[in-house]
Amino acid sequence: MQRRSIQFILTVSFTLFSIFIILIVSVLLFGRFSATAQDNAFRNSQQIVDQVSYNLENYVEVTSDLFNMMHHALGQSENVESDMMRQQLESMMSTRTDTVSLVLFDDKGQLLLDLPNVELKETLRISEEGWFRSAMDTAGHLSISLPHVQNLYKQQYRWVVSMSKSITVQHNGKQVNGVLLMDVNFSTIDELSERISLGKKGYVYMLDESAGNIVYHPQLELIYANLKQENVELALKHTYGSFIDETSEEAKMISVQTIGNVGWKVVGVSYMDEVMTTSWELNRSMSKLLIALVLIVFLLSSLVARRISRPIKRLELSMKSVERGDFDKAVSDEGPLEIKHLADRFNTMIGTIKQLMVRIVSEQESKRKYELEALQAQINPHFLYNTLNTVVRMVGMNKNEEVITTITALSKLFRISIGKGKSLIAIADEMEHARNYLIIQQMRFKNKFDYSFDLQDEALVHPTLKLIVQPLIENALVHGIEPSVDKGHIAVSVRLEGSEIVIRIKDDGLGMSEKQLSQIQAGTVVSSKGSGVGITNVQERIKLYFGDAYGLQFESELELGTTITIRFPALMPNQIDGGEQS
Amino acid sequence: MAKHKSMIISWLLFLVAISLLYSALYPGSEEPQQEEAGKTIQLILRTSKGDYWKNVTMGAQAAVKEFGITLHVSAPADEGDIDGQLQTAMQSLETKPDAIVLGANADSAFEPFLLEAAKRHIPVIAIDSLLTSGEIASYIGADNYLAGKEAMREMADRLGGKGDVAIIAFSKGGINGKLREKGIRDAVKDYPGVRLVDGQFCSDEYGACQAAVRGMLDKQKLDGVLSLNTETSIGAALELKHRLAGEKIKLVGFDSSSELLELLQENQLQALIVQNPFSMGYLSVKHALEAASGSSVPDQVEIGMELITEENMFWLKNQKLLFPVVQ
Numbered sequence: 001m002q003r004r005s006i007q008f009i010l011t012v013s014f015t016l017f018s019i020f021i022i023l024i025v026s027v028l029l030f031g032r033f034s035a036t037a038q039d040n041a042f043r044n045s046q047q048i049v050d051q052v053s054y055n056l057e058n059y060v061e062v063t064s065d066l067f068n069m070m071h072h073a074l075g076q077s078e079n080v081e082s083d084m085m086r087q088q089l090e091s092m093m094s095t096r097t098d099t100v101s102l103v104l105f106d107d108k109g110q111l112l113l114d115l116p117n118v119e120l121k122e123t124l125r126i127s128e129e130g131w132f133r134s135a136m137d138t139a140g141h142l143s144i145s146l147p148h149v150q151n152l153y154k155q156q157y158r159w160v161v162s163m164s165k166s167i168t169v170q171h172n173g174k175q176v177n178g179v180l181l182m183d184v185n186f187s188t189i190d191e192l193s194e195r196i197s198l199g200k201k202g203y204v205y206m207l208d209e210s211a212g213n214i215v216y217h218p219q220l221e222l223i224y225a226n227l228k229q230e231n232v233e234l235a236l237k238h239t240y241g242s243f244i245d246e247t248s249e250e251a252k253m254i255s256v257q258t259i260g261n262v263g264w265k266v267v268g269v270s271y272m273d274e275v276m277t278t279s280w281e282l283n284r285s286m287s288k289l290l291i292a293l294v295l296i297v298f299l300l301s302s303l304v305a306r307r308i309s310r311p312i313k314r315l316e317l318s319m320k321s322v323e324r325g326d327f328d329k330a331v332s333d334e335g336p337l338e339i340k341h342l343a344d345r346f347n348t349m350i351g352t353i354k355q356l357m358v359r360i361v362s363e364q365e366s367k368r369k370y371e372l373e374a375l376q377a378q379i380n381p382h383f384l385y386n387t388l389n390t391v392v393r394m395v396g397m398n399k400n401e402e403v404i405t406t407i408t409a410l411s412k413l414f415r416i417s418i419g420k421g422k423s424l425i426a427i428a429d430e431m432e433h434a435r436n437y438l439i440i441q442q443m444r445f446k447n448k449f450d451y452s453f454d455l456q457d458e459a460l461v462h463p464t465l466k467l468i469v470q471p472l473i474e475n476a477l478v479h480g481i482e483p484s485v486d487k488g489h490i491a492v493s494v495r496l497e498g499s500e501i502v503i504r505i506k507d508d509g510l511g512m513s514e515k516q517l518s519q520i521q522a523g524t525v526v527s528s529k530g531s532g533v534g535i536t537n538v539q540e541r542i543k544l545y546f547g548d549a550y551g552l553q554f555e556s557e558l559e560l561g562t563t564i565t566i567r568f569p570a571l572m573p574n575q576i577d578g579g580e581q582s
Numbered sequence: 583m584a585k586h587k588s589m590i591i592s593w594l595l596f597l598v599a600i601s602l603l604y605s606a607l608y609p610g611s612e613e614p615q616q617e618e619a620g621k622t623i624q625l626i627l628r629t630s631k632g633d634y635w636k637n638v639t640m641g642a643q644a645a646v647k648e649f650g651i652t653l654h655v656s657a658p659a660d661e662g663d664i665d666g667q668l669q670t671a672m673q674s675l676e677t678k679p680d681a682i683v684l685g686a687n688a689d690s691a692f693e694p695f696l697l698e699a700a701k702r703h704i705p706v707i708a709i710d711s712l713l714t715s716g717e718i719a720s721y722i723g724a725d726n727y728l729a730g731k732e733a734m735r736e737m738a739d740r741l742g743g744k745g746d747v748a749i750i751a752f753s754k755g756g757i758n759g760k761l762r763e764k765g766i767r768d769a770v771k772d773y774p775g776v777r778l779v780d781g782q783f784c785s786d787e788y789g790a791c792q793a794a795v796r797g798m799l800d801k802q803k804l805d806g807v808l809s810l811n812t813e814t815s816i817g818a819a820l821e822l823k824h825r826l827a828g829e830k831i832k833l834v835g836f837d838s839s840s841e842l843l844e845l846l847q848e849n850q851l852q853a854l855i856v857q858n859p860f861s862m863g864y865l866s867v868k869h870a871l872e873a874a875s876g877s878s879v880p881d882q883v884e885i886g887m888e889l890i891t892e893e894n895m896f897w898l899k900n901q902k903l904l905f906p907v908v909q
Contacts, residue, residue, distance in 0.1 A: 123847050149905045151847075151896060157840055159908040190908040200650055213898060219644050221637075221860035221906065224899040225886065288606035295599035299592055 006312065007305040014301030015294065022293050026286050034279050041275040042242040045198055045255040049268035052196060052204055053257040056189065060261050064142060066096060067163045067182045074180060080104065080113050080169045089115055098185040100160050101152065104169065105132065106178040112171055118153050135164035135179040144262045146208055146215050147186040159186035194218060199274035205230065207265040212236055215264055235267045244272065311335025315343055327354050363544060370541050371423065390444045402443060409439035417467060423545075424575060427494055427501065428460040434469040434492060441477055449481045454493035462501055462570045465545055468538045472505045472552075472564050475535055480509020480562055501570045508561035517556050535564075542568055620651070623870050624679035625863075626671050627657035628687050628710060632812065633839055634859050637906050638685070638709070641863025649871055654679065661756075661786060664688040671695045675702060681719070681870035685710040689757055692716065705873035709866045711757045719873040722866045722883040724857045726758045729887050730765020733834050736853050736889060737776070737806050740832040744775035745805030748798050750791060750814045753783040762810050762836065779804070784814060791817025792824075799825065806832040812839050815854070819845040838890065838904055846892055854890045860906055861885050 070092050077085045093099050093115060104113040109126030126132055129151070134143040145162040160183035167180045193216055196204040205217040212232050214223060222228040231245050235256050242255040251272035258265050273280075311334060318331035327350055333343035387410055394403045416425070416433040431453065438451045473490060481488035491506040512520070520535060539552045546568045556562035625642050627635045639655055646653045656674065658666040664687045674682060675698055682699060684706055686692050696716025699706050705719035712721045737747060749766060751759050763781075770778050780798050784791035795807065795818045807822070809815040815835025822828045823845070833851035835842065845851055862885045873879045894900055 121847065123849070146898075148898075149896060149901050155840065155844055157843065157905050159905065187908050201648055218647075219864070220902040221641065221858060222644070222864055224902060225858050225861040227861055227865065285606040288602045292599040292602035292606065295595050295602070299596055299599070302592070 005309060007302070007309040010305035010308065011298065011302040014304070015298045018297040018301075019294055022290055022297075026290055030283060030286060033282055034276075037276060037279040037282075041253060041270070042255070045202075045253060045268050045270050045275070046242045046257070048196060048198060049204065049255040049257045049266050052192065052268075053259050053266045055192060056264070056266065057259045057261060059188065059192075060144065060259070063096070063099075063182075063184055064144075064163065064261070066092065066099070067142065067165070067180075070102060070182070071165055071167060071180055074104065074113075074169055075167060078170055079173075080171055086113070086115070089113075096184075098188045100150065100158060100183040100185050101181075103152065103181045103183075104167070104178055105181070106171070106176050107136065112169070112176070112178060118156075120152055121154055124152065131162040131164040131181055132179050135166050135181075139166040141165065146213065147189070150183055152183070158183075159190070160184060161186055161189070190216065196268070198268050198270040199277075201274060202268065202270035204266060204268050207232060207235055207267060209236070209258065209263045209265055230267075230269075235265060239265075308336070311339040311343075315339065315346070318343075319346065322350060327357075366540070367544055370537055370544070386444065387440050390440075394443070406440055406443045409436040409443075412436045413440065417470075423466055424463040424571070425466045426460065426573065427462055427464045427503075428455075430464050430466065430469050431455060431460070431492070431494065433467070434473055437470050437473060438490065445477075445482070447487060449477070449488035449490060451490040451492070454491065456493075456495050459494045459496040459501055459570070461573045462496070463573060463575050464501065464503075464568070465541055468542065468566060469503060469505065471534065471538050472566070476505055476507035476509065476562065476564075480507040480511070482509075484509045496570055499570050500567055503566040504563055505566075506561065506563040511558040511560050511562055512554075512556040513558055517554055520554055538566075542566065621680040621871060621874055622652045622654065622677070623867055623874070624674040624677070624682045625653055625655045625867070626667065626674065626682065626684045626686075627655065628667070628685040629661045629663075630657040630659055631661075633906070634812070634837060634857070635685070637859035638863035638866075640906060641860035641865075642683070642867045643863075644860070645864045645867035645871075649868070651867070651871060653867065658687070661687055664691050668692060668695060672698065675699060675704065678702075679704060680874035681705045681707065683707045683709055683866040683870050684713070686713055687711075687756060689713055690715045705870065705879075707866050707870045707873065707879075709862055720869050720879045720881060720883060722862055722869060722885065723758075724862075724885050724887050726761035727765040727768075729836070729855050730762035730767075731769040732765075732887070732889065733762070733808055733836070733853075733855050734766045734769035734773070734776075736855075737808060737832060737834045738769075738773040740834070740852055741776060741805050743773055745832075746777050746779045746803065747806040747808060748780035748782070748802075748804050749778065750782050750784060750795055750798070750807060750809045750818055752811045752814055753785055759810050766808055784817065786813050788813040788817040788820065792821045793817075795821040799827075799831075804831055806834070809833065809835040809851075811835075812837040812842065815851060816841050816845070819850040823848070823850045840905075843895060843904060846890070846895065849892060852891065856888045856890050856903060858885050858888070858903060860903075 070089055073088060073092070074080055074085070079085065089102060093102060101118075102113075102115040103111065105126050106112055109132065111120065111126075114120070130148075131143060131145050134145070135141075142163060142165045145164070147159055147161050150156065150158045150160045150162075162181055162183050164179055164181045166177065168175055168177050170176075193204050193206065198204065203218045206215040207213070208215050214220065214230065214232070217223055217230070219228055223230060229248070231247050231252075231254070234243060234245055234247075235254060238256050239258045240256060242253060245252045245254050253270045253272055253275055255268040255270075256265055314334070315331055318329065321329055322331075330347050330350075331343045333340040333347075335343075387406065391403055391406050391410075394406065413433060413436040416429050416436070435453065442449070442451070469492065473492070476490055481490065488507060488509050491504070493504045493506075495502045495504075535552065542551045550568045551566075553565040553567070554562065555565070623642075623646075625639070627638060629635055635657065642653055642655070645651075654674070654677070656670050658670065660666075667687050668691055671682070671684060671686075671692070672695055675695075682704055684692075686708060689711070692713055693715040696706060696713065696718065700717050706713075706717075708718045708721045708723070710723045712723065741747075747770075749763060751763055767778065770776055779802060782794040782798055784794040791809070791814045795809075798804065798807075799821065807818045809818045812835075815833070815837065816839070818833055818835070819828070819842070822831055822833060828848065828850035829852070834853045834855070835851050836855050838854055838856045842851070842854060846854060865883055865885070869879045869883065888900060888903060890900060890904065895904060
């Protein structure tokens with residue numbers, strides 16, 4: 001898998017997360033809003049239709065009241081053709097400007113009274129008119145006709161709604177049955193309906209409930225010419241409510257309300273695309289908003305991600321320069337707190353590394369120096385010269401036996417001290433070296449001292465630094481045994497104490513004063529005699545190799561002798577090979 | 583370099599986001615207009631006079647409301663005013679309407695207009711009278727030839743298939759009058775008992791038509807008269823009324839007016855063949871709009887005609903046709 005940058009991960013995950021949230025919120029909001037918008041549209045349309053219905057119902061009621069008043073007045077009248085009656089009716093009619101005419105016919109269709117008094121058409125057949133028949137058929141019941149063209153007066157074709165009711169009146173002293181007709185101008189209703197706006201395209205139409213005829217429609221001509229259809233069935237099925245009509249190519253919302261007193265229905269038609277405009281507008285706005293938000297979130301999150309990742313990248317660059325070996329340039333700690341911490345830690349680390357490097361360099365240098373010295377010790381010509389002198393003397397005295405012993409010891413000594421260039425050798429070998437040295441020295445200083453080895457077998461396999469025992473023995477011979485008058489003794493012991501190797505070199509020579517002792521311990525005494533590999537050299541090598549916890553310990557008392565204890569950890573025997581130094 | 587590029591892209595995205603935000607918060611400011619809304623249709627009528635053209639205009643207005651467009655109406659005062667109408671039509675081209683609905687008073691005279699309109703890619707819808715002198719998007723109107731035949735058939739029925747019939751035609755009737763007359767003349771052949779014995783023209787004053795009818799009646803005995811438009815019908819009916827010859831001499835006319843309907847009720851004339859101008863006005867605007875938006879429009883839309891008699895004039899479906907204006 002390809003690894004992505006923090007910047008990429010942050011940007012993408014922030015953006016995705018935000019899109020997710022925004023989407024959920026907008027879907028929820030939009031759903032809610034659409035539902036509300038539709039509810040509102042339903043309510044608005046229904047309210048308008050209800051208002052129209054209410055107005056109409058009210059209008060019809062008021063008009064019916066007027067009609068009934070006149071009906072009552074005529075029924076009570078002694079003579080319907082009296083001038084007083086006419087005046088009374090005229091004043092009643094004048095209360096309403098939209099009453100076109102009031103006409104009274106007898107049951108044969110003969111005119112008894114008409115207001116206004118305008119010439120009727122000659123061709124009229126009153127008894128065939130719809131309003132006349134319905135009034136005669138349902139006696140005592142007020143019939144309200146559909147809007148129609150008035151067919152009464154010459155040269156007048158007005159759209160009216162007819163109210164008719166059977167009546168019994170006194171005419172010329174006789175009781176006459178007849179029909180009272182009042183025509184009300186339809187223009188009031190027409191204007192009322194025309195003015196209704198249901199959006200830009202919406203309109204209101206009216207239905208006759210009983211026959212399903214369209215009573216009023218702004219485009220009635222088109223409907224009769226079959227250029228336009230109206231879903232009358234849906235409107236007829238319901239007495240009240242708003243519905244969505246999807247039968248036509250354009251979805252419409254229709255609101256129905258029934259006018260009780262005339263048996264009409266007011267149907268409001270709104271076009272869904274108009275009704276839901278706000279909803280679509282919102283939809284558009286929301287999607288724009290969404291895209292804008294996503295873009296902004298994307299920009300912001302990439303900005304944030306860059307801010308976070310830039311210091312990291314800078315840190316990385318600085319680290320790269322360290323990688324190339326440039327330890328002197330400090331990493332800049334600009335950026336957030338975490339980055340500052342990281343940079344500080346890194347800088348500290350670089351500092352430590354630098355210190356360590358300096359130390360290692362100096363340690364390496366001193367190690368080399370001591371090793372060089374140790375190497376020099378291996379071929380100390382003075383010691384060789386003394387030994388060879390001794391051998392020559394022995395040869396002169398014909399002590400062949402001793403010559404052999406001395407030369408053998410010398411050769412062994414050299415073999416071990418040259419070794420294979422290793423700095424670690426087994427303790428056994430080191431002891432062998434020490435023993436050979438003592439053998440040679442004993443040959444030189446006959447009966448001046450003797451020696452003993454107390455070696456613990458387990459300790460012998462462990463490695464030790466090369467040439468640490470011999471210098472100490474040399475030291476004991478030169479400073480302890482040689483100046484002493486008595487015959488001396490040197491005891492060498494090796495012990496494994498826990499995880500440490502303890503080597504003791506004990507002599508019973510002169511011993512040291514406390515001042516000498518402290519000087520030796522401080523390492524300030526440099527001996528010019530002997531093999532040249534002094535105590536200090538041994539001490540420093542041990543400390544360099546094994547650490548400051550190890551090294552030499554001195555115990556000494558004047559006239560009683562000195563004991564030097566070497567301590568160092570017991571390494572595994574296999575390190576003899578691995579301990580090789582370049 | 584790459585850093586520069588990404589900076590520029592970031593700023594661009596930021597600007598896009600800001601503009602989107604702005605348009606989302608103020609949607610009204612750059613709302614694109616609806617496809618059809620905002621279109622302008624020029625309606626040129628044959629004359630400003632008469633209910634017929636008033637109804638055409640009402641139909642057009644209904645379409646205006648439904649489609650949310652702008653409509654300009656112009657009309658010469660007189661159907662005979664060919665030059666004036668042509669001039670109006672040419673001028674209307676200058677206003678760059680999206681389509682023109684034209685009820686032309688003449689056919690060949692409008693050739694330059696149609697050429698000019700075609701050059702400007704303004705579709706022309708002919709209404710009422712067909713234009714053959716140039717390219718039109720559609721013709722919307724009645725089949726006047728068929729109407730003529732129908733008038734003759736009605737006349738023959740009323741005469742019982744036998745009698746002498748005269749035609750009184752409108753002198754400036756244009757192609758419609760000619761087609762109606764042709765229909766009548768062709769239909770006569772189906773009725774061996776019926777003869778066309780006379781034909782007269784009169785101007786747009788019904789008085790003149792009445793005089794023309796009087797002249798025909800004075801000249802010969804007639805059993806029926808076919809009058810080809812409103813004025814001729816009124817003139818003929820009034821002359822028959824004057825002579826107390828109503829119903830004895832059958833009269834079948836064209837078009838309607840309140841006078842004519844009154845005369846129909848008085849039985850001075852027996853039948854009227856009536857067009858549906860409201861539908862014509864409505865459909866003309868509807869199709870003009872379609873033509874303007876480049877969709878295909880039928881070459882010809884036929885508007886039906888109704889035969890109106892005294893019996894059916896108050897039928898629900900005819901009332902609105904005959905009395906379109908609620909007053």
